[in-house]
Amino acid sequence: MKNPSTELLGSIILLCQQGDRESQRLLYDHFSPAMYTYCLENASTTAEAETLLLQGFLQVFDKISEFQPGADLEAWTLGIFQITISQYQYKKILCATEFPSVRMTTERKSMDVFQVRNS
Structure with a gap:
């Protein structure tokens, strides 16, 4: 589907x-x-890009009922993706700050974390 007409795109949106x-x-x-x-x-x-792509489209299809006829579908879809990616990156940063021991790579640091948790 290269360049669907406005009429065809409207039908596709309605069916979605x-x-x-x-x-x-x-x-x-x-x-x-x-x-x-x-x-x-x-x-x-x-x-990670593939994960974001799938999450983005899940959000697009979840929110397609909110799409207003006459609006720019590509811009609307991109907006959904921007929000999805921002939320993903926020969660990624939050996880890294809440669980810093997960990022420790050397055995010595891992042992220190283990000792602190068990003391």
């Missing part, structure tokens, strides 16, 4: 809002290359 899986696949096929590139720019690894 009704939970139609084929329409969701068409929307995914249309936007996934651009969204994957955006995810790659904001991820540390390709695996």
Whole structure:
């Protein structure tokens, strides 16, 4: 699906809002290359980018009922992805600060953490 007409895109959105899986696949096929590139720019690894892509589309399909006809679907989708990526990065930073012992790599540091927890 290269450049769908406004009418076709409107039909696809309406069917997505009704939970139609084929329409969701068409929307995914249309936007996934651009969204994957955006995810790659904001991820540390390709695996993380793939995770962000899937999380982003889950949010898009979860919130598609909120999409207003006449709005720019690409901009709306990108906005969902921006929020999804920001939340992911926030959780990643939060986890690293709440559980600093997870980042310790040497055996000595790991043993020190173990000793502190057991004292």
